[in-house]
Amino acid sequence: MRKQIAAANWKMNLTLEQGSTLVNDIISASLMLDKDHLVVFGVPFPYLTSVKQQLAGRENIFVAAQNCYSKKSGAYTGEVSAEILHSIGVDYVIIGHSERREYFNECNAMLAEKLNLAFEYGLKAIFCCGEALAIREAGTQNSFVETQIKESLFHLTAEQMTGFVIAYEPIWAIGTGKTASSAQAQEIQLHIRNVIGAQYGDAVAQSVSILYGGSVKAANAKEIFGQPDVDGGLVGGASLVAAEFSAIINSLK
Ligand code: 13P
Numbered sequence: 635m636r637k638q639i640a641a642a643n644w645k646m647n648l649t650l651e652q653g654s655t656l657v658n659d660i661i662s663a664s665l666m667l668d669k670d671h672l673v674v675f676g677v678p679f680p681y682l683t684s685v686k687q688q689l690a691g692r693e694n695i696f697v698a699a700q701n702c703y704s705k706k707s708g709a710y711t712g713e714v715s716a717e718i719l720h721s722i723g724v725d726y727v728i729i730g731h732s733e734r735r736e737y738f739n740e741c742n743a744m745l746a747e748k749l750n751l752a753f754e755y756g757l758k759a760i761f762c763c764g765e766a767l768a769i770r771e772a773g774t775q776n777s778f779v780e781t782q783i784k785e786s787l788f789h790l791t792a793e794q795m796t797g798f799v800i801a802y803e804p805i806w807a808i809g810t811g812k813t814a815s816s817a818q819a820q821e822i823q824l825h826i827r828n829v830i831g832a833q834y835g836d837a838v839a840q841s842v843s844i845l846y847g848g849s850v851k852a853a854n855a856k857e858i859f860g861q862p863d864v865d866g867g868l869v870g871g872a873s874l875v876a877a878e879f880s881a882i883i884n885s886l887k
């Protein structure tokens with residue numbers, strides 16, 4: 635079975651102490667993790683090392699950066715490279731979150747560069763895609779997301795795509811309390827898998843974990859994750875509450 639993943643995206647929230655307490659509370663909760671389950675904590679850059687230390691010795695639980703830069707190294711004040719993340723032992727990196735696309739003008743071509751660097755330095759990427767409300771209302775979400783995938787991923791090799799992680803996050807569902815229905819998530823995530831299958835073949839497509847993100851909560855996780863093409867979630871607000879995120883982890887299929 636492909637990996638089922640509960641990934642937290644703390645975004646720009648929590649102090650060091652609050653974050654450390656949250657991680658402790660979650661890892662000391664009774665988590666039901668089987669061998670195909672992964673938990674990932676996407677934390678602010680300054681906490682990566684300490685959260686990684688907190689997770690030492692835990693199988694299936696990893697730390698993620700929320701971004702990396704699209705250049706290898708050099709005079710880019712304030713940016714953090716894939717190589718720097720690799721050098722401090724970071725496992726995962728979230729690439730192409732809609733907030734990065736919207737507030738920092740990250741385009742599909744730039745995200746392709748970031749993915750190349752992530753691969754070069756052995757980081758596992760969680761690649762985000764998803765449409766805005768106007769696109770959903772126009773009914774063109776499938777072709778919009780297809781373009782995001784093609785322009786950022788299709789230069790990758792089949793080997794690189796095997797076991798890749800994509801997070802489908804409709805922008806209209808992020809932080810709004812308005813979750814996509816499980817049927818909406820399934821429909822577009824199956825489409826994403828088919829797009830990958832058409833390019834790379836079915837075996838590769840079946841190996842890719844496709845997460846849903848957008849107002850996932852303990853109360854709706856089981857229903858959404860129960861869909862055949864939903865392999866877990868990328869969770870913002872609810873990942874900041876230990877009881878919520880623990881229950882979300884325990885909702886993985
Ligand atoms: P919410 O879970 O707060 O809607 O955020 C989703 C998200 O953007 C995760 O990356």
